[in-house]
Amino acid sequence: MEKTFLMVKPDGVQRNLIGEIVSRFEKKGFQLVGAKLMSIPNELAEEHYGEHKERPFFGELVDFITSGPVFAMVWQGENVIATARQMMGSTNPKDAAPGTIRGDFGLTVGKNVIHGSDSPASAEREIGLFFKETEVVDYSKLV
Numbered sequence: 001m002e003k004t005f006l007m008v009k010p011d012g013v014q015r016n017l018i019g020e021i022v023s024r025f026e027k028k029g030f031q032l033v034g035a036k037l038m039s040i041p042n043e044l045a046e047e048h049y050g051e052h053k054e055r056p057f058f059g060e061l062v063d064f065i066t067s068g069p070v071f072a073m074v075w076q077g078e079n080v081i082a083t084a085r086q087m088m089g090s091t092n093p094k095d096a097a098p099g100t101i102r103g104d105f106g107l108t109v110g111k112n113v114i115h116g117s118d119s120p121a122s123a124e125r126e127i128g129l130f131f132k133e134t135e136v137v138d139y140s141k142l143v
């Protein structure tokens with residue numbers, strides 16, 4: 001079953017949006033298979049956002065994501081990577097459609113409430129960075 005990494009960013013946690021965001025993915029029909037409230041160490045933030053290392057906003061990005069607790073999650077379901085991205089809306093909330101998470105709750109590109117993996121390769125990499133194998137549950141043996 002396809003899996004993706006989603007994370008409520010520090011602004012979303014501070015604004016008490018964890019429940020709202022989890023609820024949207026649950027109601028869509030996806031299954032939560034891993035979750036933790038955590039503070040991201042600097043090294044993990046730099047590795048997670050490694051592809052943006054040369055961007056002018058890299059320092060700001062790392063400072064923000066390490067500024068307060070995040071809610072890291074693994075979700076699974078049919079086509080979850082692309083569908084979760086659609087449900088999140090455009091990276092810049094000013095371009096995000098109403099009804100999407102960023103369209104409904106975000107205002108600026110830095111504080112855009114949620115992160116989600118953009119491809120199967122990123123999903124695998126990001127899940128591996130944030131979760132040990134034993135922290136991702138398996139529902140497939142349920143009787």
Ligand code: CMP
Binds near residue numbers: 110114
């Ligand atoms: P995210 O999906 O977490 O991946 C990279 C992040 O970089 C992105 O969401 C934005 O929050 C952030 N970002 C993109 N462009 C800018 C920018 N110009 N200034 C600050 N942050 C940015």
